[in-house]
Amino acid sequence: MNSIVALAGGVGGAKLAHGLAQVLAPEQLTIIVNTGDDFEHLGLHISPDLDTVMYTLAGLANPETGWGLAGETWNFLEALGRLNGETWFRLGDRDLATHIERSRRLWAGETLTEVTQALCAALNIHVSLLPMTDDVLRTMVQTDEGELEFQEYFVHQQCRPRVGGFRFDGLQAAAPSAAVVAALEKADAIIFCPSNPFVSLDPILSLTDVRERVQQKRAIAVTPIVGGQALKGPAAKMLAELNLDVSPVAVAQHYAGLLRGFVLDSVDSALVPDLEALGLQVLVTDTIMRTESDRARLALEVLDWGLGIGG
Amino acid sequence: MNSIVALAGGVGGAKLAHGLAQVLAPEQLTIIVNTGDDFEHLGLHISPDLDTVMYTLAGLANPETGWGLAGETWNFLEALGRLNGETWFRLGDRDLATHIERSRRLWAGETLTEVTQALCAALNIHVSLLPMTDDVLRTMVQTDEGELEFQEYFVHQQCRPRVGGFRFDGLQAAAPSAAVVAALEKADAIIFCPSNPFVSLDPILSLTDVRERVQQKRAIAVTPIVGGQALKGPAAKMLAELNLDVSPVAVAQHYAGLLRGFVLDSVDSALVPDLEALGLQVLVTDTIMRTESDRARLALEVLDWGLGIGG
Numbered sequence: 001m002n003s004i005v006a007l008a009g010g011v012g013g014a015k016l017a018h019g020l021a022q023v024l025a026p027e028q029l030t031i032i033v034n035t036g037d038d039f040e041h042l043g044l045h046i047s048p049d050l051d052t053v054m055y056t057l058a059g060l061a062n063p064e065t066g067w068g069l070a071g072e073t074w075n076f077l078e079a080l081g082r083l084n085g086e087t088w089f090r091l092g093d094r095d096l097a098t099h100i101e102r103s104r105r106l107w108a109g110e111t112l113t114e115v116t117q118a119l120c121a122a123l124n125i126h127v128s129l130l131p132m133t134d135d136v137l138r139t140m141v142q143t144d145e146g147e148l149e150f151q152e153y154f155v156h157q158q159c160r161p162r163v164g165g166f167r168f169d170g171l172q173a174a175a176p177s178a179a180v181v182a183a184l185e186k187a188d189a190i191i192f193c194p195s196n197p198f199v200s201l202d203p204i205l206s207l208t209d210v211r212e213r214v215q216q217k218r219a220i221a222v223t224p225i226v227g228g229q230a231l232k233g234p235a236a237k238m239l240a241e242l243n244l245d246v247s248p249v250a251v252a253q254h255y256a257g258l259l260r261g262f263v264l265d266s267v268d269s270a271l272v273p274d275l276e277a278l279g280l281q282v283l284v285t286d287t288i289m290r291t292e293s294d295r296a297r298l299a300l301e302v303l304d305w306g307l308g309i310g311g
Numbered sequence: 312m313n314s315i316v317a318l319a320g321g322v323g324g325a326k327l328a329h330g331l332a333q334v335l336a337p338e339q340l341t342i343i344v345n346t347g348d349d350f351e352h353l354g355l356h357i358s359p360d361l362d363t364v365m366y367t368l369a370g371l372a373n374p375e376t377g378w379g380l381a382g383e384t385w386n387f388l389e390a391l392g393r394l395n396g397e398t399w400f401r402l403g404d405r406d407l408a409t410h411i412e413r414s415r416r417l418w419a420g421e422t423l424t425e426v427t428q429a430l431c432a433a434l435n436i437h438v439s440l441l442p443m444t445d446d447v448l449r450t451m452v453q454t455d456e457g458e459l460e461f462q463e464y465f466v467h468q469q470c471r472p473r474v475g476g477f478r479f480d481g482l483q484a485a486a487p488s489a490a491v492v493a494a495l496e497k498a499d500a501i502i503f504c505p506s507n508p509f510v511s512l513d514p515i516l517s518l519t520d521v522r523e524r525v526q527q528k529r530a531i532a533v534t535p536i537v538g539g540q541a542l543k544g545p546a547a548k549m550l551a552e553l554n555l556d557v558s559p560v561a562v563a564q565h566y567a568g569l570l571r572g573f574v575l576d577s578v579d580s581a582l583v584p585d586l587e588a589l590g591l592q593v594l595v596t597d598t599i600m601r602t603e604s605d606r607a608r609l610a611l612e613v614l615d616w617g618l619g620i621g622g
Contacts, residue, residue, distance in 0.1 A: 043415040075384050079408035083433045085415075093404040097390035104354040104396075122394045 001028055002307060005187040009034040009049050009200020011066030011232045012289075013193035014056035016222060016302075019295030020191070021057055023303065026126035030183035031057075034195070035112065035131045036139035036168060036203030039151045041089050042080075044099045045106050048151070049200065050116060050131055051098055058123040066232060069094045088156045113177050130183065132204045135174035139199050140167040150199060159234040163241040166198055168206050176207040184213040189306050192221035194287065196235045197254050198242075211258065220261035220306040222298070223248040223287055227267045231288065249274045261309050263287060263302055281309045312339055313618060316498040320345040320360050320511020322377035322543045323535060323600075324504035325367035327613075330606030331502070332368055334614065337437035341494035342368075345506070346423065346442045347450035347479060347514030350462045352400050353391075355410045356417050359462070360511065361427060361442055362409055369434040377543060380405045399467045424488050441494065443515045446485035450510050451478040461510060470545040474552045477509055479517050487518045495524040500617050503532035505598065507546045508565050509553075522569065531572035531617040533609070534559040534598055538578045542599065560585045572620050574598060574613055592620045 004024060008017045008031055017031045034049045048067070055061040055069055062068045072092035081087045091099065098119065105115040111134040120129050141153040143161035153161060168174075176184075184190070195201050205211050225248050230236040236246045244250040252262050252275055262280045264271060265287040275282045283305045289295045315335060319328045319342055328342045345360045359378070366372040366380055373379045383403035392398045402410065409430065416426040422445040431440050452464040454472035464472060479485075487495075495501070506512050516522050536559050541547040547557045555561040563573050563586055573591045575582060576598040586593045594616045600606045 042411050043418050044411075069390075073384060073386050073404065075404040076387065076407050076411075079380075079405035080412060083408055083412045083430055085408065085412045093384065093386040093407075094390035096387050096404075096407065097394055097396065100353050100355075100387075101391060101394045101396045107354050119394060 001025070002188040002303075003183075003186045004029050004303065005183050005190045006031045006193055007034075007190065007195070007201050007204050008032070008053055008193040009037075009195035010052050011056075012224060013049075013195035013200060014053040014061070014066070015289040015295050016191070016193040016299060017053055018056045018292070019289065019297070019299030020303070021125075021127045022292075022296040023299050024127070026128075030128040030130060030179075030187075032130050032132050032180055032183065032204055034200045034203050035133060036137050036199065037150050037154070038136075039138070039149060041151070042086065042091075044103045046089075046099050046151075047102065047112070047131065050112075050129070051095070054098075054116070054120060054123065054125065054129060057120075057125045057127065057129065060123070068092055089151060090155075111177070113179055128179070128183065130177060130179050132176060132180060132210075133174045133207055134177050136170045137174040137203060137207070138169040139203055140169050141199070142167060154199075154234070159237060163234075163238050165242075166202065168203055171206055174207060176204075176210055180207075180210075181213070184210065184217070187217050189303070190214055190217050190219040191302060191306065192219065192255065192259070194222045194224040194231070196224060196230075196233055196238070197251055198235070198238055205258070214258050218261070218306065218309065219259050220263060220302065220309075221252065221255055221259050222263040222302060223251060223265055223268070225251055225268075226265040226287060247271065249278075252278055252280060261306055263305075312336070313499040313614075314494075314497045315340050315500055315502065315614065316494050317342045317502045317504055318506070318512050318515050319343070319364055319504040320348075320506035321363050322367075324360075324506035324511060325364040325372070325377070326600045326606050327502070327504040327533060327610060328364055329367045329603070330600065330608070330610030331614070332436075332438045333603075333607040334610050335438070337439075341439040341441060341490075341498075343441050343443050343491055343494065343515055345511045345514050346444060347448050347510065348461050348465070349447075350449070350460060352462070353397065353402075355414045357400075357410050357462075358413065358423070358442065361423075361440070362406070365409075365427070365431060365434065365436065365440060368431075368436045368438065368440065371434070379403055400462060401466075422488070424490055439490070439494065441488065441490050443487060443491060444485045444518060445488050447481045448485040448514060448518070449480040450514055451480050452510070453478060465510075465545070470548060474545075474549050476553075477513065479514055482517055485518060487515075487521055491518075491521075492524070495521065495528070498528050500614070501525055501528050501530040502613060502617065503530065503566065503570070505533045505535040505542070507535060507541070507544055507549070508562055509546070509549055516569070525569050529572070529617065529620065530570050531574060531613065531620075532563065532566055532570050533574040533613060534562060534576055534579070536562055536579075537576040537598060558582065560589075563589055563591060572617055574616075 139150040
């Protein structure tokens with residue numbers, strides 16, 4: 001039985017992770033999630049990417065936004081505004097339970113890995129969902145308005161500042177968790193979900209020895225860029241501001257030396273030769289996941305093809 | 312212009328405090344509130360009595376319960392239950408904003424007095440609302456099931472255990488705040504609101520020198536017992552379990568040496584001689600506050616009469 005590791009960040013990554021969870025046995029799949037977006041807000045520990053993946057796997061995600069909970073209400077935030085509290089980060093009433101329970105457990109001494117396991121168990125998630133590290137690593141966005149914490153850039157400033165680079169604060173002291181290392185070691189394939197290369201997957205890849213461990217395996221990326229655009233989030237804007245092509249080829253080049261295969265969207269099939277020129281095997285298919293069955297269909301296609309390429 | 316201090320705990324105290332706020336200029340009134348009920352829950356600092364008084368003064372209290380916020384929703388708590396979190400203490404979605412903002416400010420180094428001032432300012436409360444202390448004092452209830460933290464006894468166990476006594480944990484290290492001392496010093500009258508003597512007002516009175524400061528002033532208690540019952544809460548049950556009469560006279564005896572006047576409900580007018588025998592002046596009136604105008608009417612009566620008795 002094959003062991004599959006998925007590396008994931010936000011909404012697009014969560015969708016493919018959900019597809020993989022639909023088509024694999026729970027013990028076959030480990031999803032390693034970016035925690036570089038984590039931050040302290042209102043004194044609570046918030047893990048936006050872990051929550052997006054967790055809610056998506058639990059079938060609780062808001063189908064319109066892709067993040068947050070379906071049927072959410074906002075009475076806490078309204079009351080906080082009345083108290084002149086900080087309301088720029090939209091915390092829903094139901095979502096808040098996750099942040100408070102996670103924070104409470106962390107303060108009680110549990111690791112983020114342990115907390116995530118407990119939350120997943122409560123939500124009947126049977127695949128292994130792992131934060132990339134139990135240490136503190138914070139993605140900093142270097143912009144024309146100075147270096148900004150990720151959520152300050154992403155939510156508060158709505159990605160408006162022009163990006164010049166990224167820094168992972170705490171990287172020297174952060175290690176992948178033992179569970180992450182074990183999952184990478186036993187993986188038969190590693191799937192880079194269609195997540196932002198700079199702020200979702202690079203934090204994972206930058207952890208000690210993760211890049212080397214990935215190189216030893218059959219790694220396949222699913223394009224986060226389709227038809228010159230990112231389906232969600234600032235990946236396209238970041239590529240342009242970094243003077244890179246807004247193209248799957250630029251993403252593949254960014255992952256140079258890590259990948260054996262690349263999954264390209266049908267609308268970009270003209271780019272196959274460019275990807276092959278990078279030494280990559282290429283699958284061309286419809287990568288846009290509009291429905292839950294799209295997620296499972298793409299996951300199956302990626303697995304069937306990916307497990308067949310040179311290992 | 313007279314300066315008035317009110318000592319208050321939960322719902323009954325909040326109602327009279329609101330009446331006093333309606334009939335006095337803001338600078339005339341200081342409300343000193345019990346914080347012996349405060350506790351840490353889900354990692355947050357919760358001040359139930361401060362909130363009851365604050366919400367009542369702001370006109371936001373739930374008119375049916377007397378505590379919590381009107382129009383409250385419970386989606387946070389439902390989601391917390393789904394995560395197997397602790398749900399016995401009912402935290403509403405809007406109410407939670409108070410606990411999170413208060414906790415955030417405390418963690419940032421503000422005193423509870425400063426936090427309360429900021430929250431009151433945001434809610435357009437103009438009278439001075441003071442926690443009795445910025446230190447940690449915790450009311451412990453000694454019962455036939457052992458010593459229980461107050462909220463464990465009051466909310467979790469719904470006052471079921473039989474009470475044998477009380478202990479104020481942290482009392483030796485707790486001091487009344489400077490603002491509390493200053494308010495007591497300049498007070499022309501001190502009004503004991505119709506709050507539980509054991510668990511609402513005793514914590515305040517037990518703080519260093521508070522009893523002595525009250526003795527130097529014209530202090531008046533409004534009865535928390537009417538017709539052999541407490542209108543709200545466990546005061547009657549506690550009196551009975553402590554082998555005391557469930558009577559305003561027992562309450563007056565409990566406050567022995569502190570009071571000059573006692574406000575008795577009309578239904579208990581037969582008890583006037585017993586109270587006079589304790590050396591107290593007595594006002595007999597309708598003390599039950601069903602409406603907001605009842606609160607103002609009682610406040611005016613208490614002030615008019617109280618400021619006239621021997622000072």
